Amino acid sequence: MGGNGKLSIILIAFFAIFVSISSAYHYETKEIEVPLDHFSYANNATFKLRYLYNATFAKNHLSPILFYTGNEGDIELFAANTGFQWELASSLQAVVVFAEHRYYGKSLPFGNDSFKSATQFGYLTAEQALADFAFLIDELTDGENNRPVIALGGSYGGMLAAWIRMKYPHKVAGALAASAPIWQFTNLTKCNIFSKILTSVYATGINNDQSNRNCSINIKKSWEVFESYSKTDKGKATLNNAFHFCKGMEITKPEDLQKFFEYLEDVYGNLAMANYPYDNTFLSPLPAYPVAQFCMYLKTAVDNDDLVKSMQQALNVYYNFTGKTKCLDYKSAYEPSMGDAGWDIQTCNEMVMPMCSSGGDDDMFRKKDWSFKEYSDKCFAKYQVRPREREMLIRYGGFNIETASNIIFSNGLLDPWSGGGVMRTSNKKVYIIIIPEGAHHIDLRASNPKDPRSVSEARTIEENIIKSWIQNFYQRTVY
Numbered sequence: 001m002g003g004n005g006k007l008s009i010i011l012i013a014f015f016a017i018f019v020s021i022s023s024a025y026h027y028e029t030k031e032i033e034v035p036l037d038h039f040s041y042a043n044n045a046t047f048k049l050r051y052l053y054n055a056t057f058a059k060n061h062l063s064p065i066l067f068y069t070g071n072e073g074d075i076e077l078f079a080a081n082t083g084f085q086w087e088l089a090s091s092l093q094a095v096v097v098f099a100e101h102r103y104y105g106k107s108l109p110f111g112n113d114s115f116k117s118a119t120q121f122g123y124l125t126a127e128q129a130l131a132d133f134a135f136l137i138d139e140l141t142d143g144e145n146n147r148p149v150i151a152l153g154g155s156y157g158g159m160l161a162a163w164i165r166m167k168y169p170h171k172v173a174g175a176l177a178a179s180a181p182i183w184q185f186t187n188l189t190k191c192n193i194f195s196k197i198l199t200s201v202y203a204t205g206i207n208n209d210q211s212n213r214n215c216s217i218n219i220k221k222s223w224e225v226f227e228s229y230s231k232t233d234k235g236k237a238t239l240n241n242a243f244h245f246c247k248g249m250e251i252t253k254p255e256d257l258q259k260f261f262e263y264l265e266d267v268y269g270n271l272a273m274a275n276y277p278y279d280n281t282f283l284s285p286l287p288a289y290p291v292a293q294f295c296m297y298l299k300t301a302v303d304n305d306d307l308v309k310s311m312q313q314a315l316n317v318y319y320n321f322t323g324k325t326k327c328l329d330y331k332s333a334y335e336p337s338m339g340d341a342g343w344d345i346q347t348c349n350e351m352v353m354p355m356c357s358s359g360g361d362d363d364m365f366r367k368k369d370w371s372f373k374e375y376s377d378k379c380f381a382k383y384q385v386r387p388r389e390r391e392m393l394i395r396y397g398g399f400n401i402e403t404a405s406n407i408i409f410s411n412g413l414l415d416p417w418s419g420g421g422v423m424r425t426s427n428k429k430v431y432i433i434i435i436p437e438g439a440h441h442i443d444l445r446a447s448n449p450k451d452p453r454s455v456s457e458a459r460t461i462e463e464n465i466i467k468s469w470i471q472n473f474y475q476r477t478v479y
Protein backbone atom coordinates (compact mmCIF):
# COMPACT_ATOMS: atom_id res chain seq x y z
CA MET A 1 0.00 0.00 0.00
CA GLY A 2 2.88 2.35 -0.80
CA GLY A 3 2.11 5.94 -0.01
CA ASN A 4 -1.64 5.54 -0.25
CA GLY A 5 -2.59 6.65 3.21
CA LYS A 6 -0.36 9.67 2.96
CA LEU A 7 -1.79 10.62 -0.38
CA SER A 8 -5.02 11.33 1.40
CA ILE A 9 -3.26 13.90 3.55
CA ILE A 10 -2.83 15.93 0.42
CA LEU A 11 -6.33 15.24 -0.79
CA ILE A 12 -8.13 16.22 2.34
CA ALA A 13 -5.84 18.50 4.19
CA PHE A 14 -4.59 20.71 1.41
CA PHE A 15 -8.19 21.31 0.71
CA ALA A 16 -9.80 21.32 4.10
CA ILE A 17 -7.88 24.26 5.42
CA PHE A 18 -10.65 26.64 4.42
CA VAL A 19 -14.02 25.09 5.05
CA SER A 20 -16.11 27.78 6.61
CA ILE A 21 -17.39 30.91 4.96
CA SER A 22 -18.15 33.43 7.63
CA SER A 23 -16.89 36.33 5.68
CA ALA A 24 -16.25 39.71 7.17
CA TYR A 25 -15.51 40.96 3.67
CA HIS A 26 -17.69 42.25 0.88
CA TYR A 27 -17.27 42.18 -2.85
CA GLU A 28 -19.03 41.96 -6.18
CA THR A 29 -19.20 38.55 -7.83
CA LYS A 30 -18.32 38.67 -11.52
CA GLU A 31 -17.60 36.29 -14.37
CA ILE A 32 -15.35 36.27 -17.38
CA GLU A 33 -15.70 34.00 -20.38
CA VAL A 34 -12.47 32.09 -21.00
CA PRO A 35 -11.43 29.46 -23.55
CA LEU A 36 -11.75 25.89 -22.32
CA ASP A 37 -8.43 25.12 -23.98
CA HIS A 38 -5.91 27.95 -24.10
CA PHE A 39 -3.33 25.91 -25.94
CA SER A 40 -4.94 24.67 -29.10
CA TYR A 41 -7.44 25.63 -31.76
CA ALA A 42 -9.01 22.19 -31.88
CA ASN A 43 -11.91 23.27 -29.72
CA ASN A 44 -13.86 26.55 -29.60
CA ALA A 45 -15.62 25.99 -26.31
CA THR A 46 -15.57 28.61 -23.57
CA PHE A 47 -16.90 28.71 -20.03
CA LYS A 48 -17.52 31.26 -17.31
CA LEU A 49 -14.85 31.71 -14.67
CA ARG A 50 -15.98 33.37 -11.45
CA TYR A 51 -14.07 36.10 -9.64
CA LEU A 52 -14.65 38.38 -6.69
CA TYR A 53 -13.98 42.07 -7.05
CA ASN A 54 -13.73 45.06 -4.73
CA ALA A 55 -12.42 48.42 -5.96
CA THR A 56 -13.53 50.46 -2.95
CA PHE A 57 -9.98 51.09 -1.73
CA ALA A 58 -8.59 52.07 -5.15
CA LYS A 59 -7.93 55.70 -6.06
CA ASN A 60 -8.38 55.37 -9.80
CA HIS A 61 -8.12 53.11 -12.85
CA LEU A 62 -4.33 52.89 -12.52
CA SER A 63 -4.30 51.75 -8.88
CA PRO A 64 -2.59 48.45 -8.13
CA ILE A 65 -4.49 45.18 -8.25
CA LEU A 66 -3.99 42.50 -5.59
CA PHE A 67 -4.87 39.31 -7.39
CA TYR A 68 -5.44 36.08 -5.44
CA THR A 69 -4.67 33.09 -7.64
CA GLY A 70 -7.40 30.75 -6.48
CA ASN A 71 -6.66 27.21 -5.47
CA GLU A 72 -8.55 23.98 -5.03
CA GLY A 73 -11.80 25.18 -3.54
CA ASP A 74 -14.67 27.63 -3.63
CA ILE A 75 -13.08 31.07 -4.07
CA GLU A 76 -15.31 32.61 -1.40
CA LEU A 77 -13.50 30.46 1.18
CA PHE A 78 -10.20 32.03 0.22
CA ALA A 79 -11.62 35.55 0.25
CA ALA A 80 -12.93 34.91 3.77
CA ASN A 81 -9.63 33.48 5.03
CA THR A 82 -7.09 35.80 3.42
CA GLY A 83 -7.52 38.85 5.64
CA PHE A 84 -3.99 40.07 4.96
CA GLN A 85 -4.90 40.76 1.33
CA TRP A 86 -7.77 42.99 2.47
CA GLU A 87 -5.52 44.80 4.95
CA LEU A 88 -2.93 45.31 2.21
CA ALA A 89 -5.55 46.62 -0.20
CA SER A 90 -6.58 49.21 2.33
CA SER A 91 -3.03 50.31 2.97
CA LEU A 92 -1.92 50.26 -0.69
CA GLN A 93 -5.20 51.65 -2.04
CA ALA A 94 -5.50 48.66 -4.30
CA VAL A 95 -8.24 46.73 -6.03
CA VAL A 96 -8.97 43.31 -4.53
CA VAL A 97 -9.52 40.38 -6.90
CA PHE A 98 -10.01 36.75 -5.92
CA ALA A 99 -10.05 34.59 -9.05
CA GLU A 100 -11.56 31.12 -8.88
CA HIS A 101 -9.57 28.17 -10.20
CA ARG A 102 -11.28 26.32 -13.05
CA TYR A 103 -13.15 23.15 -11.98
CA TYR A 104 -13.73 24.45 -8.44
CA GLY A 105 -16.56 26.31 -6.79
CA LYS A 106 -18.85 27.66 -9.49
CA SER A 107 -16.29 27.67 -12.30
CA LEU A 108 -17.21 24.30 -13.74
CA PRO A 109 -16.64 24.12 -17.52
CA PHE A 110 -19.12 21.26 -17.99
CA GLY A 111 -21.43 21.95 -15.07
CA ASN A 112 -22.24 18.81 -13.12
CA ASP A 113 -20.60 16.67 -15.80
CA SER A 114 -17.19 18.30 -15.30
CA PHE A 115 -15.66 15.22 -13.65
CA LYS A 116 -17.32 12.55 -15.78
CA SER A 117 -14.32 11.47 -17.82
CA ALA A 118 -11.06 12.82 -19.24
CA THR A 119 -13.01 14.31 -22.17
CA GLN A 120 -14.40 16.77 -19.61
CA PHE A 121 -11.76 16.97 -16.86
CA GLY A 122 -8.79 16.82 -19.23
CA TYR A 123 -8.63 20.64 -19.19
CA LEU A 124 -8.00 20.74 -15.46
CA THR A 125 -4.33 21.67 -15.16
CA ALA A 126 -2.30 24.41 -13.49
CA GLU A 127 -1.21 25.71 -16.92
CA GLN A 128 -4.79 26.19 -18.06
CA ALA A 129 -5.61 27.87 -14.73
CA LEU A 130 -2.65 30.25 -15.06
CA ALA A 131 -3.79 31.12 -18.57
CA ASP A 132 -7.30 31.85 -17.23
CA PHE A 133 -5.76 34.20 -14.68
CA ALA A 134 -3.62 35.90 -17.32
CA PHE A 135 -6.75 36.38 -19.45
CA LEU A 136 -8.56 37.95 -16.54
CA ILE A 137 -5.62 40.23 -15.73
CA ASP A 138 -5.55 41.29 -19.36
CA GLU A 139 -9.19 42.30 -19.12
CA LEU A 140 -8.76 44.07 -15.76
CA THR A 141 -5.87 46.09 -17.16
CA ASP A 142 -7.72 46.98 -20.39
CA GLY A 143 -5.29 44.96 -22.47
CA GLU A 144 -2.52 47.35 -21.46
CA ASN A 145 0.25 46.84 -19.00
CA ASN A 146 -0.89 50.00 -17.29
CA ARG A 147 -1.14 49.17 -13.59
CA PRO A 148 0.79 46.87 -11.28
CA VAL A 149 -0.74 43.51 -10.53
CA ILE A 150 0.54 41.59 -7.50
CA ALA A 151 -0.33 37.90 -7.28
CA LEU A 152 -0.99 36.37 -3.87
CA GLY A 153 -1.78 32.82 -2.86
CA GLY A 154 -1.38 30.21 -0.16
CA SER A 155 -0.58 26.51 -0.45
CA TYR A 156 -1.40 25.35 -4.02
CA GLY A 157 -2.62 28.93 -4.59
CA GLY A 158 0.85 30.06 -3.52
CA MET A 159 2.41 27.76 -6.07
CA LEU A 160 0.20 29.35 -8.71
CA ALA A 161 1.16 32.84 -7.53
CA ALA A 162 4.86 32.00 -7.91
CA TRP A 163 4.32 30.32 -11.26
CA ILE A 164 2.22 33.11 -12.77
CA ARG A 165 5.06 35.52 -12.03
CA MET A 166 7.51 33.07 -13.66
CA LYS A 167 5.35 32.46 -16.74
CA TYR A 168 3.67 35.86 -17.20
CA PRO A 169 6.15 38.40 -15.78
CA HIS A 170 4.76 41.03 -18.14
CA LYS A 171 1.33 40.66 -16.52
CA VAL A 172 2.31 40.33 -12.87
CA ALA A 173 4.77 42.69 -11.18
CA GLY A 174 5.44 40.38 -8.24
CA ALA A 175 4.06 37.51 -6.20
CA LEU A 176 3.60 36.55 -2.58
CA ALA A 177 3.71 32.75 -2.46
CA ALA A 178 2.81 31.68 1.08
CA SER A 179 3.46 28.07 2.14
CA ALA A 180 3.88 27.09 -1.49
CA PRO A 181 5.51 23.66 -1.76
CA ILE A 182 6.80 24.07 -5.33
CA TRP A 183 9.60 21.62 -4.52
CA GLN A 184 7.37 18.81 -3.21
CA PHE A 185 7.95 16.97 -6.49
CA THR A 186 9.90 13.94 -7.59
CA ASN A 187 13.63 14.08 -6.93
CA LEU A 188 13.52 17.56 -5.38
CA THR A 189 12.56 16.71 -1.83
CA LYS A 190 12.73 13.48 0.15
CA CYS A 191 9.35 11.82 0.23
CA ASN A 192 9.40 11.49 4.04
CA ILE A 193 9.94 15.19 4.76
CA PHE A 194 6.25 15.83 5.46
CA SER A 195 6.05 12.98 8.02
CA LYS A 196 9.32 14.04 9.56
CA ILE A 197 8.28 17.65 10.11
CA LEU A 198 4.92 16.54 11.49
CA THR A 199 6.67 14.24 13.92
CA SER A 200 8.90 17.00 15.15
CA VAL A 201 5.94 19.36 15.59
CA TYR A 202 4.25 16.75 17.78
CA ALA A 203 7.46 15.95 19.64
CA THR A 204 8.55 19.48 20.43
CA GLY A 205 5.45 21.65 20.50
CA ILE A 206 5.87 25.34 19.84
CA ASN A 207 8.91 26.31 21.80
CA ASN A 208 10.97 23.19 21.53
CA ASP A 209 9.23 21.95 24.65
CA GLN A 210 10.80 18.56 25.38
CA SER A 211 8.02 17.59 27.77
CA ASN A 212 5.96 16.86 24.67
CA ARG A 213 8.24 14.11 23.43
CA ASN A 214 6.00 11.31 24.65
CA CYS A 215 3.25 12.64 22.40
CA SER A 216 4.91 11.54 19.17
CA ILE A 217 6.18 8.40 20.90
CA ASN A 218 2.63 7.50 21.96
CA ILE A 219 1.28 8.21 18.49
CA LYS A 220 3.94 6.01 17.00
CA LYS A 221 3.07 3.24 19.43
CA SER A 222 -0.67 3.56 18.79
CA TRP A 223 -0.61 2.02 15.29
CA GLU A 224 0.59 -1.34 16.59
CA VAL A 225 -1.58 -1.23 19.67
CA PHE A 226 -4.74 -0.54 17.66
CA GLU A 227 -3.75 -3.14 15.10
CA SER A 228 -3.36 -5.83 17.74
CA TYR A 229 -6.62 -4.80 19.48
CA SER A 230 -8.43 -5.09 16.17
CA LYS A 231 -7.47 -8.76 15.96
CA THR A 232 -9.45 -9.97 18.98
CA ASP A 233 -13.09 -9.59 19.94
CA LYS A 234 -12.17 -8.14 23.30
CA GLY A 235 -9.79 -5.68 21.71
CA LYS A 236 -12.35 -4.63 19.12
CA ALA A 237 -14.88 -4.05 21.88
CA THR A 238 -12.37 -1.86 23.72
CA LEU A 239 -11.76 0.25 20.60
CA ASN A 240 -15.43 0.52 19.70
CA ASN A 241 -16.43 1.46 23.24
CA ALA A 242 -13.69 4.02 23.60
CA PHE A 243 -13.98 5.91 20.35
CA HIS A 244 -17.75 6.52 20.12
CA PHE A 245 -17.78 5.71 16.40
CA CYS A 246 -20.87 6.65 14.47
CA LYS A 247 -23.40 3.91 13.77
CA GLY A 248 -22.18 1.42 11.21
CA MET A 249 -18.58 2.60 11.58
CA GLU A 250 -17.53 0.21 14.32
CA ILE A 251 -14.25 -1.48 13.58
CA THR A 252 -15.14 -5.00 12.50
CA LYS A 253 -12.75 -5.77 9.63
CA PRO A 254 -9.19 -4.81 8.63
CA GLU A 255 -10.43 -2.28 6.03
CA ASP A 256 -12.21 -0.34 8.78
CA LEU A 257 -9.00 -0.07 10.72
CA GLN A 258 -7.10 1.12 7.62
CA LYS A 259 -9.72 3.82 7.05
CA PHE A 260 -9.46 4.87 10.68
CA PHE A 261 -5.67 5.06 10.35
CA GLU A 262 -5.97 7.25 7.27
CA TYR A 263 -8.31 9.47 9.21
CA LEU A 264 -5.79 9.73 12.06
CA GLU A 265 -3.02 10.62 9.63
CA ASP A 266 -5.17 13.41 8.24
CA VAL A 267 -6.00 14.65 11.72
CA TYR A 268 -2.29 14.93 12.56
CA GLY A 269 -1.63 16.86 9.37
CA ASN A 270 -4.65 19.13 9.76
CA LEU A 271 -3.93 19.99 13.39
CA ALA A 272 -0.38 20.94 12.47
CA MET A 273 -1.42 23.07 9.51
CA ALA A 274 -4.00 24.87 11.59
CA ASN A 275 -1.69 25.20 14.59
CA TYR A 276 -2.55 28.88 14.94
CA PRO A 277 -2.24 30.92 18.15
CA TYR A 278 -5.97 31.64 18.38
CA ASP A 279 -9.23 29.66 18.31
CA ASN A 280 -10.45 29.29 14.77
CA THR A 281 -13.35 27.65 13.05
CA PHE A 282 -12.33 27.31 9.44
CA LEU A 283 -11.01 23.74 9.46
CA SER A 284 -13.23 22.45 12.16
CA PRO A 285 -13.73 24.43 15.32
CA LEU A 286 -10.29 24.29 16.94
CA PRO A 287 -8.65 25.76 20.01
CA ALA A 288 -5.51 27.89 19.90
CA TYR A 289 -2.38 25.80 19.30
CA PRO A 290 -4.40 22.61 18.81
CA VAL A 291 -1.33 20.36 18.61
CA ALA A 292 -0.41 21.26 22.18
CA GLN A 293 -4.03 20.71 23.25
CA PHE A 294 -4.03 17.33 21.56
CA CYS A 295 -0.71 16.35 23.07
CA MET A 296 -1.79 17.32 26.56
CA TYR A 297 -3.54 13.94 26.72
CA LEU A 298 -0.55 12.00 25.42
CA LYS A 299 2.30 13.51 27.40
CA THR A 300 2.87 10.76 29.88
CA ALA A 301 3.87 7.17 29.39
CA VAL A 302 0.75 5.04 29.34
CA ASP A 303 -0.11 1.37 29.09
CA ASN A 304 -2.07 0.10 26.11
CA ASP A 305 -5.59 0.45 27.52
CA ASP A 306 -4.73 3.96 28.71
CA LEU A 307 -3.37 4.77 25.31
CA VAL A 308 -6.74 4.00 23.72
CA LYS A 309 -8.49 6.22 26.28
CA SER A 310 -5.98 9.05 25.99
CA MET A 311 -6.14 8.96 22.24
CA GLN A 312 -9.92 9.25 22.39
CA GLN A 313 -9.65 12.31 24.64
CA ALA A 314 -7.00 13.82 22.41
CA LEU A 315 -9.10 13.30 19.28
CA ASN A 316 -11.94 15.17 20.93
CA VAL A 317 -9.82 18.31 20.49
CA TYR A 318 -10.12 17.85 16.76
CA TYR A 319 -13.66 16.70 16.13
CA ASN A 320 -15.45 17.71 19.31
CA PHE A 321 -14.00 21.02 20.49
CA THR A 322 -17.55 22.33 20.72
CA GLY A 323 -18.58 19.37 22.90
CA LYS A 324 -21.57 18.91 20.60
CA THR A 325 -20.33 16.12 18.32
CA LYS A 326 -22.47 13.04 18.85
CA CYS A 327 -20.17 10.42 17.34
CA LEU A 328 -16.84 10.02 15.56
CA ASP A 329 -17.27 9.86 11.79
CA TYR A 330 -13.98 8.81 10.27
CA LYS A 331 -15.40 7.70 6.95
CA SER A 332 -17.56 10.31 5.23
CA ALA A 333 -14.67 12.67 4.59
CA TYR A 334 -13.45 10.08 2.10
CA GLU A 335 -16.62 9.69 0.13
CA PRO A 336 -16.06 11.35 -3.22
CA SER A 337 -17.95 14.60 -3.46
CA MET A 338 -17.99 17.09 -6.26
CA GLY A 339 -16.18 19.69 -4.19
CA ASP A 340 -12.92 17.80 -3.98
CA ALA A 341 -12.99 15.57 -7.06
CA GLY A 342 -10.89 18.23 -8.77
CA TRP A 343 -7.85 18.00 -6.54
CA ASP A 344 -7.88 14.21 -6.61
CA ILE A 345 -7.79 14.41 -10.40
CA GLN A 346 -4.99 16.99 -10.37
CA THR A 347 -2.86 14.66 -8.29
CA CYS A 348 -3.41 12.11 -11.04
CA ASN A 349 -2.27 14.31 -13.92
CA GLU A 350 0.61 16.59 -12.98
CA MET A 351 0.60 17.12 -9.20
CA VAL A 352 2.59 14.04 -8.31
CA MET A 353 3.92 14.77 -4.82
CA PRO A 354 5.76 11.73 -3.54
CA MET A 355 4.93 10.98 0.08
CA CYS A 356 6.35 8.26 2.29
CA SER A 357 7.23 7.50 5.89
CA SER A 358 10.45 5.91 6.99
CA GLY A 359 8.94 4.44 10.15
CA GLY A 360 12.23 5.33 11.86
CA ASP A 361 12.79 7.04 15.20
CA ASP A 362 12.19 10.49 13.76
CA ASP A 363 8.95 9.40 12.09
CA MET A 364 5.80 8.66 14.08
CA PHE A 365 3.94 7.23 11.09
CA ARG A 366 3.74 3.67 9.88
CA LYS A 367 6.47 2.76 7.43
CA LYS A 368 5.29 3.40 3.88
CA ASP A 369 7.29 3.41 0.71
CA TRP A 370 6.70 5.54 -2.32
CA SER A 371 6.10 3.83 -5.62
CA PHE A 372 5.30 5.86 -8.69
CA LYS A 373 4.08 2.78 -10.49
CA GLU A 374 1.55 1.91 -7.80
CA TYR A 375 0.45 5.51 -7.66
CA SER A 376 0.01 5.64 -11.40
CA ASP A 377 -1.92 2.36 -11.48
CA LYS A 378 -4.28 3.65 -8.84
CA CYS A 379 -4.89 6.81 -10.84
CA PHE A 380 -5.53 4.80 -13.95
CA ALA A 381 -8.03 2.57 -12.15
CA LYS A 382 -9.89 5.61 -10.84
CA TYR A 383 -9.79 8.04 -13.76
CA GLN A 384 -8.27 6.24 -16.75
CA VAL A 385 -5.46 8.75 -16.80
CA ARG A 386 -1.85 8.31 -15.78
CA PRO A 387 0.26 11.06 -14.24
CA ARG A 388 3.35 12.38 -16.01
CA GLU A 389 6.11 12.11 -13.45
CA ARG A 390 8.43 14.78 -14.81
CA GLU A 391 5.79 17.24 -15.95
CA MET A 392 6.25 19.79 -13.16
CA LEU A 393 10.05 19.66 -13.33
CA ILE A 394 9.96 20.35 -17.05
CA ARG A 395 7.39 23.11 -16.82
CA TYR A 396 8.59 25.03 -13.78
CA GLY A 397 12.27 24.19 -13.55
CA GLY A 398 12.55 22.36 -10.24
CA PHE A 399 15.43 23.87 -8.25
CA ASN A 400 16.45 26.01 -11.18
CA ILE A 401 14.62 29.24 -10.42
CA GLU A 402 17.55 31.45 -11.37
CA THR A 403 15.51 33.36 -13.97
CA ALA A 404 12.69 34.11 -11.52
CA SER A 405 12.34 37.52 -9.88
CA ASN A 406 10.00 39.45 -7.58
CA ILE A 407 8.67 36.45 -5.70
CA ILE A 408 8.38 36.18 -1.94
CA PHE A 409 8.37 32.61 -0.63
CA SER A 410 7.16 32.55 2.97
CA ASN A 411 7.07 29.41 5.08
CA GLY A 412 6.25 28.63 8.70
CA LEU A 413 8.42 26.12 10.47
CA LEU A 414 5.39 24.55 12.18
CA ASP A 415 3.95 23.72 8.75
CA PRO A 416 4.60 20.22 7.39
CA TRP A 417 4.40 21.64 3.86
CA SER A 418 7.44 23.83 4.51
CA GLY A 419 9.60 20.81 3.64
CA GLY A 420 8.67 21.19 -0.03
CA GLY A 421 8.89 24.97 0.08
CA VAL A 422 11.61 27.31 -1.14
CA MET A 423 13.62 27.93 2.02
CA ARG A 424 16.89 28.98 0.39
CA THR A 425 18.07 30.32 -2.94
CA SER A 426 21.07 32.09 -4.37
CA ASN A 427 18.75 34.21 -6.51
CA LYS A 428 18.86 37.75 -5.06
CA LYS A 429 15.58 38.74 -6.74
CA VAL A 430 13.64 36.13 -4.82
CA TYR A 431 12.87 36.73 -1.14
CA ILE A 432 12.72 34.02 1.49
CA ILE A 433 10.76 34.62 4.66
CA ILE A 434 10.85 32.00 7.39
CA ILE A 435 8.35 32.25 10.21
CA PRO A 436 9.54 30.09 13.12
CA GLU A 437 6.17 30.21 14.92
CA GLY A 438 4.07 29.93 11.78
CA ALA A 439 1.70 27.16 10.68
CA HIS A 440 0.23 26.81 7.16
CA HIS A 441 0.23 30.28 5.48
CA ILE A 442 -0.65 32.08 8.69
CA ASP A 443 0.80 35.27 7.20
CA LEU A 444 -2.10 35.45 4.73
CA ARG A 445 -4.65 35.43 7.51
CA ALA A 446 -6.02 38.60 9.06
CA SER A 447 -3.85 40.19 11.76
CA ASN A 448 -4.72 38.98 15.21
CA PRO A 449 -3.58 40.33 18.59
CA LYS A 450 -2.38 36.80 19.42
CA ASP A 451 -0.05 36.62 16.41
CA PRO A 452 3.52 35.92 17.52
CA ARG A 453 6.02 38.62 16.62
CA SER A 454 7.55 36.56 13.83
CA VAL A 455 4.17 36.57 12.06
CA SER A 456 3.52 40.32 12.28
CA GLU A 457 7.11 40.98 11.26
CA ALA A 458 6.70 38.74 8.22
CA ARG A 459 3.65 40.73 7.14
CA THR A 460 5.50 44.02 7.55
CA ILE A 461 8.41 42.80 5.43
CA GLU A 462 6.02 41.45 2.81
CA GLU A 463 4.18 44.75 2.62
CA ASN A 464 7.41 46.70 2.22
CA ILE A 465 8.66 44.46 -0.58
CA ILE A 466 5.33 44.65 -2.39
CA LYS A 467 5.36 48.44 -2.04
CA SER A 468 8.78 48.57 -3.67
CA TRP A 469 7.58 46.45 -6.61
CA ILE A 470 4.65 48.78 -7.09
CA GLN A 471 6.87 51.87 -6.96
CA ASN A 472 9.27 50.34 -9.47
CA PHE A 473 6.38 49.52 -11.73
CA TYR A 474 5.15 53.11 -11.84
CA GLN A 475 8.70 54.37 -12.42
CA ARG A 476 9.45 51.96 -15.23
CA THR A 477 10.31 53.12 -18.72
CA VAL A 478 7.98 51.86 -21.43
CA TYR A 479 9.25 51.51 -24.97
Ligand SMILES: *[C@@H]1O[C@H](CO)[C@@H](O)[C@H](O)[C@H]1NC(C)=O
Pocket: 025, 026, 027, 028, 053, 054, 055, 056, 057
Ligand atom coordinates in the same frame (compact mmCIF):
# COMPACT_ATOMS: atom_id res chain seq x y z
C1 LIG B 1 -15.23 46.56 -0.32
O1 LIG B 1 -14.71 46.38 0.98
C2 LIG B 1 -14.95 47.49 1.83
C3 LIG B 1 -14.21 47.24 3.14
O2 LIG B 1 -14.56 46.01 3.69
C4 LIG B 1 -16.43 47.66 2.05
O3 LIG B 1 -16.67 48.80 2.85
C5 LIG B 1 -17.11 47.85 0.69
O4 LIG B 1 -18.51 47.88 0.87
C6 LIG B 1 -16.74 46.70 -0.25
N1 LIG B 1 -17.25 47.00 -1.57
C7 LIG B 1 -18.09 46.20 -2.21
C8 LIG B 1 -18.46 46.61 -3.58
O5 LIG B 1 -18.54 45.19 -1.72
Ligand SMILES: *[C@@H]1O[C@H](CO)[C@@H](O)[C@H](O)[C@H]1NC(C)=O
Pocket: 041, 042, 043, 044
Ligand atom coordinates in the same frame (compact mmCIF):
# COMPACT_ATOMS: atom_id res chain seq x y z
C1 LIG C 1 -14.96 27.54 -34.30
O1 LIG C 1 -15.99 28.51 -34.55
C2 LIG C 1 -16.10 28.91 -35.88
C3 LIG C 1 -17.20 29.98 -36.01
O2 LIG C 1 -17.26 30.80 -34.92
C4 LIG C 1 -16.41 27.75 -36.77
O3 LIG C 1 -16.45 28.17 -38.13
C5 LIG C 1 -15.34 26.67 -36.59
O4 LIG C 1 -15.71 25.53 -37.32
C6 LIG C 1 -15.21 26.30 -35.14
N1 LIG C 1 -14.09 25.39 -34.99
C7 LIG C 1 -14.15 24.30 -34.21
C8 LIG C 1 -12.94 23.44 -34.18
O5 LIG C 1 -15.14 24.02 -33.59
Ligand SMILES: *[C@@H]1O[C@H](CO)[C@@H](O)[C@H](O)[C@H]1NC(C)=O
Pocket: 111, 112
Ligand atom coordinates in the same frame (compact mmCIF):
# COMPACT_ATOMS: atom_id res chain seq x y z
C1 LIG D 1 -25.97 19.96 -10.29
O1 LIG D 1 -25.98 19.22 -9.08
C2 LIG D 1 -26.49 19.95 -7.98
C3 LIG D 1 -26.29 19.15 -6.73
O2 LIG D 1 -26.52 17.80 -6.95
C4 LIG D 1 -27.97 20.29 -8.26
O3 LIG D 1 -28.49 21.03 -7.18
C5 LIG D 1 -28.05 21.10 -9.54
O4 LIG D 1 -29.41 21.34 -9.88
C6 LIG D 1 -27.38 20.38 -10.69
N1 LIG D 1 -27.32 21.26 -11.84
C7 LIG D 1 -27.70 20.88 -13.05
C8 LIG D 1 -27.58 21.91 -14.11
O5 LIG D 1 -28.08 19.76 -13.30
Ligand SMILES: *[C@@H]1O[C@H](CO)[C@@H](O)[C@H](O)[C@H]1NC(C)=O
Pocket: 186, 187, 389, 390
Ligand atom coordinates in the same frame (compact mmCIF):
# COMPACT_ATOMS: atom_id res chain seq x y z
C1 LIG E 1 15.08 10.68 -10.13
O1 LIG E 1 16.46 10.46 -9.94
C2 LIG E 1 16.88 9.13 -10.21
C3 LIG E 1 18.35 9.03 -9.84
O2 LIG E 1 19.08 10.04 -10.43
C4 LIG E 1 16.61 8.82 -11.68
O3 LIG E 1 16.98 7.50 -11.96
C5 LIG E 1 15.11 9.00 -11.97
O4 LIG E 1 14.85 8.82 -13.34
C6 LIG E 1 14.66 10.39 -11.55
N1 LIG E 1 13.22 10.46 -11.69
C7 LIG E 1 12.61 11.45 -12.34
C8 LIG E 1 11.13 11.37 -12.44
O5 LIG E 1 13.20 12.39 -12.82
Ligand SMILES: *[C@@H]1O[C@H](CO)[C@@H](O)[C@H](O)[C@H]1NC(C)=O
Pocket: 211, 214, 299, 300, 301
Ligand atom coordinates in the same frame (compact mmCIF):
# COMPACT_ATOMS: atom_id res chain seq x y z
C1 LIG F 1 7.70 9.92 29.02
O1 LIG F 1 7.76 8.51 28.98
C2 LIG F 1 8.81 7.94 29.74
C3 LIG F 1 8.75 6.44 29.59
O2 LIG F 1 8.65 6.05 28.24
C4 LIG F 1 8.67 8.33 31.19
O3 LIG F 1 9.78 7.84 31.89
C5 LIG F 1 8.60 9.84 31.31
O4 LIG F 1 8.33 10.18 32.64
C6 LIG F 1 7.51 10.40 30.43
N1 LIG F 1 7.55 11.84 30.46
C7 LIG F 1 6.59 12.57 31.01
C8 LIG F 1 6.73 14.06 30.90
O5 LIG F 1 5.63 12.06 31.53
Ligand SMILES: *[C@@H]1O[C@H](CO)[C@@H](O)[C@H](O)[C@H]1NC(C)=O
Pocket: 243, 244, 316, 320, 322, 323, 324, 325, 326, 327, 328
Ligand atom coordinates in the same frame (compact mmCIF):
# COMPACT_ATOMS: atom_id res chain seq x y z
C1 LIG G 1 -18.15 15.43 22.85
O1 LIG G 1 -17.94 16.14 24.04
C2 LIG G 1 -19.01 16.04 24.97
C3 LIG G 1 -18.71 16.97 26.15
O2 LIG G 1 -17.44 16.72 26.66
C4 LIG G 1 -19.17 14.58 25.40
O3 LIG G 1 -20.27 14.45 26.27
C5 LIG G 1 -19.42 13.73 24.15
O4 LIG G 1 -19.46 12.37 24.49
C6 LIG G 1 -18.30 13.96 23.14
N1 LIG G 1 -18.58 13.26 21.90
C7 LIG G 1 -17.88 12.20 21.49
C8 LIG G 1 -18.28 11.59 20.19
O5 LIG G 1 -16.93 11.77 22.11
